[in-house]
Amino acid sequence: MARTGTNNNIQAKLVLLGDMGTGKTSIVLRFVKGQFFNYQESTIGAAFFSQVISLNEATVKFDIWDTAGQERYHSLAPMYYRGAAAAIVAYDITSMDSFGRAKKWVQELQRQGNPNLVMVLVGNKADLEAKRKVDTKEGESYAQENGLYFLETSAKTAQNVNELFYEIAKRLAGACPSQTAGIKLQNGSLGRGRSVFCCSV
Amino acid sequence: MDSADDAGPNSVFPSSVQPDQQNPSVSERIDDRLKRVSLVDTDALPGDAPPPAPHAIDVDSHAGVNGVLDARSGSEGNDKREEDGGEAPGDVLLPQLVGAEHAFEVTRSSSDAGLRDNFEIEVEEPSSPSSSGYAGERGSSNATTSTGIEEVGEDEIVEADAADSSVWTPGKRHVDEDDGSISWRKRKKHFFVLSHSGKPIYSRYGDEHRLAGFSATLQAIISFVQNGGDRVNFVRAGNHQVVFLVKGPIYLVCISCTEEPYEALKGQLELLYGQMLLILTRSVNRCFERNPKFDMTPLLGGTDAVFSSLIHSFSWNPATFLHAYTCLPLAYPTRQAAGAILQDVADSGVLFAILMCRHKVISLVGAQKSSLHPDDMLLLANFVLSSESFRTSESFSPICLPRYNPMAFLYAYVHYLDVDTYLVLLTTSSDSFYHLKDCRIRIETVLLKSNVLSEVQKSVLDGGLHVDDLPVDSSTSGSLSPHLGQDRSIPGSPDRSLSGIGGPGGLWHFIYRSIYLDQYVSSDFSSPINSPKQQKRLYRAYQKLYASMHSRETGPYKTQFRRDENSVLLCWITQDFELYAAFDPLADKALAIKICNRVCQWVRDIENEIFLLGASPFSW
Numbered sequence: 057m058a059r060t061g062t063n064n065n066i067q068a069k070l071v072l073l074g075d076m077g078t079g080k081t082s083i084v085l086r087f088v089k090g091q092f093f094n095y096q097e098s099t100i101g102a103a104f105f106s107q108v109i110s111l112n113e114a115t116v117k118f119d120i121w122d123t124a125g126q127e128r129y130h131s132l133a134p135m136y137y138r139g140a141a142a143a144i145v146a147y148d149i150t151s152m153d154s155f156g157r158a159k160k161w162v163q164e165l166q167r168q169g170n171p172n173l174v175m176v177l178v179g180n181k182a183d184l185e186a187k188r189k190v191d192t193k194e195g196e197s198y199a200q201e202n203g204l205y206f207l208e209t210s211a212k213t214a215q216n217v218n219e220l221f222y223e224i225a226k227r228l229a230g231a232c233p234s235q236t237a238g239i240k241l242q243n244g245s246l247g248r249g250r251s252v253f254c255c256s257v
Numbered sequence: 258m259d260s261a262d263d264a265g266p267n268s269v270f271p272s273s274v275q276p277d278q279q280n281p282s283v284s285e286r287i288d289d290r291l292k293r294v295s296l297v298d299t300d301a302l303p304g305d306a307p308p309p310a311p312h313a314i315d316v317d318s319h320a321g322v323n324g325v326l327d328a329r330s331g332s333e334g335n336d337k338r339e340e341d342g343g344e345a346p347g348d349v350l351l352p353q354l355v356g357a358e359h360a361f362e363v364t365r366s367s368s369d370a371g372l373r374d375n376f377e378i379e380v381e382e383p384s385s386p387s388s389s390g391y392a393g394e395r396g397s398s399n400a401t402t403s404t405g406i407e408e409v410g411e412d413e414i415v416e417a418d419a420a421d422s423s424v425w426t427p428g429k430r431h432v433d434e435d436d437g438s439i440s441w442r443k444r445k446k447h448f449f450v451l452s453h454s455g456k457p458i459y460s461r462y463g464d465e466h467r468l469a470g471f472s473a474t475l476q477a478i479i480s481f482v483q484n485g486g487d488r489v490n491f492v493r494a495g496n497h498q499v500v501f502l503v504k505g506p507i508y509l510v511c512i513s514c515t516e517e518p519y520e521a522l523k524g525q526l527e528l529l530y531g532q533m534l535l536i537l538t539r540s541v542n543r544c545f546e547r548n549p550k551f552d553m554t555p556l557l558g559g560t561d562a563v564f565s566s567l568i569h570s571f572s573w574n575p576a577t578f579l580h581a582y583t584c585l586p587l588a589y590p591t592r593q594a595a596g597a598i599l600q601d602v603a604d605s606g607v608l609f610a611i612l613m614c615r616h617k618v619i620s621l622v623g624a625q626k627s628s629l630h631p632d633d634m635l636l637l638a639n640f641v642l643s644s645e646s647f648r649t650s651e652s653f654s655p656i657c658l659p660r661y662n663p664m665a666f667l668y669a670y671v672h673y674l675d676v677d678t679y680l681v682l683l684t685t686s687s688d689s690f691y692h693l694k695d696c697r698i699r700i701e702t703v704l705l706k707s708n709v710l711s712e713v714q715k716s717v718l719d720g721g722l723h724v725d726d727l728p729v730d731s732s733t734s735g736s737l738s739p740h741l742g743q744d745r746s747i748p749g750s751p752d753r754s755l756s757g758i759g760g761p762g763g764l765w766h767f768i769y770r771s772i773y774l775d776q777y778v779s780s781d782f783s784s785p786i787n788s789p790k791q792q793k794r795l796y797r798a799y800q801k802l803y804a805s806m807h808s809r810e811t812g813p814y815k816t817q818f819r820r821d822e823n824s825v826l827l828c829w830i831t832q833d834f835e836l837y838a839a840f841d842p843l844a845d846k847a848l849a850i851k852i853c854n855r856v857c858q859w860v861r862d863i864e865n866e867i868f869l870l871g872a873s874p875f876s877w
Contacts (some may be wrong), residue, residue: 076558082651095647098559101654101669104273124646125656126558135687135688203334 059249068228069121071137073165074146075157076125077156079180082124083146083213087221093116101126102136110219111156117222134168142174142224146194149179149208152189153174162202174227176205183210272517279425383471389720399686431563435467435815447512448529448568451476452545458553459533461568463596474512480505491519506545507553509532520806521578526570532567534659535636536560538666566643567636572793574616574635578800579835581770581777582631585617586721589865591712595620596869598703602682602696608667610700614713618869619678630660631775637669641679647671651697653690656683656752672697674704678713722780722867724760724767727852728859759785762852763841765824766795769860770835771868778860778867786839794823799837806835818846827853 148160199206209216261753434441450459457465482489496514599610599622655666668728770777825840
C-alpha cells in the first residue's frame with residue numbers, strides 16, 4: 057500500500073507480474089540501473105529493488121518486487137502482490153501466449169487486489185516490431201475495457217521505460233495527496249491541477 | 258576410467274545384460290587380510306611417538322577400537338579377489354526380464370540396436386495438460402492453505418533459456434541431440450528423470466520432449482520389475498551401468514560408463530532428487546495423484562543450470578559423496594565474529610543464517626534445536642550459486658530443504674555481499690522479507706566493521722591447505738607447526754629428500770573428514786595433480802575408495818592401502834575421522850603411514866582455523 061510520510065514522501069510497493077521471458081527483470085534493471093542484458097537469467101522467486109522518483113508534487117519511493125514468471129511460483133504470487141499499490145502486468149508483443157497469460161494476471165489482481173491498485177498493462181519488446189504477434193490496438197482495447205493504463209515498452213532501447221514508472225508515480229501521488237496540514241508553498245508547483253487541488257483542501 | 262573409447266558406437270543401452278552384482282567392482286575389494294589385522298606392533302609404525310597432546314593420535318588407545326594404520330600387511334592392496342555378486346532380493350536378473358510373458362518382446366540382437374528398437378511400446382501423448390494445479394506448501398509454521406491460481410496455465414511454456422557457451426557454462430547443452438544421435442549415445446554419463454507414466458522430466462543431454470520414447474523404455478523396465486513385486490537397482494552391461502532410483506511417482510536413472518561404483522551413482526541420483534525437492538517440495542507428488550500423465554517439465558522451467566551444475570559437481574566436489582561440508586579457512590576470531598552476529602539474528606526468529614563463500618562455509622547458525630544436514634547445504638549452495646538471478650539483487654524465494662522437511666517450503670532471503678560471499682537467511686514465515694532485510698543490513702555492517710569480509714577475500718586468495726606445508730617433524734607439533742598463511746615448513750628436513758614431487762613422502766593430496774563435525778577439509782591440488790583430468794581421476798579414485806570402505810556387504814573397513822600405476826591411495830577410518838590420502842605410486846608404505854599420522858596431527862593442530870567448531874549441533 058502506498059504510504060504517505062511528511063513532505064509528501066510516498067512509499068509504494070510495486071509488483072511486476074507476467075509470463076516467464078516477457079522481460080520483467082529487464083524492465084526493472086533498465087529503470088533502476090540503466091542496464092540491459094541480451095541474455096537475462098530467469099528470476100528465482102522474486103527479486104527486490106528500490107528506486108526513488110522525484111516529482112514536483114511528491115517523492116515516490118518504489119519497493120519493486122520483480123517476480124519470477126515460472127509456473128511453479130504462481131501459487132506464491134499473492135505473497136508478493138499483497139499490499140501492493142501498483143502492479144505492472146507485462147507481456148511480450150511477440151507472443152500471443154504471454155498476452156493471454158497477462159489477461160489472467162489482470163483478472164486475478166482484479167479479484168484479489170485492492171480497488172485502488174494502479175495497474176498498468178505493458179507490452180514489452182517493442183523493438184521486435186518484425187516479430188510482433190500482439191497488435192498495439194489489441195493491448196490498448198483490452199486495457200481500456202479493464203480500466204488499465206497501457207504502454208508498449210522496450211527494455212532494450214529504453215523506450216517508454218522511464219515514462220512507465222513516472223506515470224505510475226504520478227498516479228500514486230495523485231491518489232495520495234499530502235496528509236500534512238496547511239499550505240506548503242514550496243510544493244505548490246503552479247499549473248498542475250492535482251497540486252492545486254491538493255493545496256486547496 | 259575415462260578413456261574416450263569406452264563409449265564406442267554402442268547405444269547407451271545394453272546390447273547384453275549380465276546378472277548384476279550388488280557390488281559391481283569386485284576388484285575394489287580390499288584385502289581381507291587388512292581387515293583381520295587390526296592390531297599392529299607399534300614398532301612397525303616408523304618411529305614417531307605422538308606427543309601426548311589432547312588431539313594427538315594415541316596409537317595404544319586407538320588400537321583396540323579403531324585399528325591402526327597397518328604397516329605390516331605385506332599385501333600391495335591391489336590384489337584382486339573375485340567374489341560372487343550378492344544376489345540381493347532387489348536385484349533384477351536378466352532371465353526374468355527376458356523370459357517373461359509380457360506385452361513386449363525382447364529380442365537380443367547382437368547388433369548395436371538398443372532396447373528401444375526392440376520394445377514396442379505405445380506411448381500415449383495426451384494434449385498438453387491444462388493446469389498443473391501445483392501449489393507448493395507454505396512454510397511449516399504456516400497453516401494457511403495455499404491459494405493456487407488454478408486457471409493460469411493453459412498454454413505450453415516455452416523454454417527461453419539458451420546458454421551461450423564459454424568455459425564451463427551451466428545450463429543445458431546439446432539440446433539438439435536425442436537418442437537417435439550418435440553423439441548423444443556416446444556421452445559417458447546420462448541422467449534422466451521421468452514420471453511413472455514415462456513422461457520425461459529432465460535429461461542431462463538432449464531435449465526432454467524428443468526423448469519421450471526413450472523415457473518410456475526406461476519406465477517400462479522399471480514398472481516391469483515392479484509388477485513382479487521386485488525392484489530394479491541396476492543393470493550392468495559391458496562398460497555401462499544403468500542405475501535406477503524410484504521415488505514415488507518420480508523415477509531417476511543414470512546411465513554411465515565412468516566405472517563409478519553403484520553406491521556413488523545411487524547417491525548422485527538421491528542428490529538429484531533432493532535438488533528437485535528443493536525447488537518444488539514433495540507436494541509435487543499430488544499432481545501425479547490427480548493426473549498420472551501430468552507433465553512436470555514446465556514446473557522446472559529455467560532450472561537447467563541448477564541441475565547441470567549439480568551434475569558437474571559430482572565430478573569435483575567431495576561433499577557429494579562424503580556428506581559433509583567444508584569451511585573457508587579463517588582465523589578463529591574472524592569466524593567467531595561472523596558467528597556471533599549470525600547468532601544474534603538467529604535469536605530474532607531466523608531459522609538458519611548461513612554465510613558462505615562460493616561452496617565453502619564461513620559460518621552458520623541455526624535456531625535452537627534446528628540442524629542443517631550437509632546434503633541440504635550442498636543443494637542450497639548449488640541452487641544459489643548456479644542461479645545468476647541471485648547476483649542481480651536481493652531475493653526472497655521459497656526453498657525446500659529436503660532433509661529438514663521435504664513437504665514444506667521455507668523462505669530464503671539471499672543476498673551477495675561481494676562477488677563470492679553471500680548470505681542466506683531462512684525462515685518459515687512468508688511475510689518476513691523486511692525483517693530479514695534488516696537483519697542483513699545489521700550483519701553486513703558488523704562484517705564490514707570487523708573486517709570479516711576482507712579476511713574472507715584474503716583467505717580466498719591465499720588458498721587452503723598445501724601438502725608442502727605439512728610439518729616435517731611431528732615432535733615439533735603444537736606451537737611450532739605452521740598455521741595457515743604462514744611460512745612453509747623448515748627446509749632441509751630428511752623427509753624432503755625422500756619426496757618426489759608433491760609434499761613430503763610423496764604425498765600428493767588428502768581429504769580429512771571429521772565425523773562429529775560433519776565437515777571435511779581437503780588440501781589444494783598441487784603438482785603433479787595439475788590438470789583437470791588428473792584431478793577428476795583422483796576424485797573418482799577417492800569416490801571408489803569411499804564406497805569400498807563403507808560397503809555394506811564387506812565393510813566397514815578401518816584401513817586400506819592401494820597401489821596402482823597412477824597412485825597410492827591410503828584410507829584410514831576411526832571413530833573420529835576419515836582420512837583419504839593420495840601418494841606418488843612409488844611411495845614407501847611405511848613412510849606413507851607415517852605421513853598420514855602427521856596429516857592428522859596437523860589438521861588437529863589447526864582445526865580452529867579450518868573447521869567451524871562448537872556453535873550449534875549439526876550432528877546427525
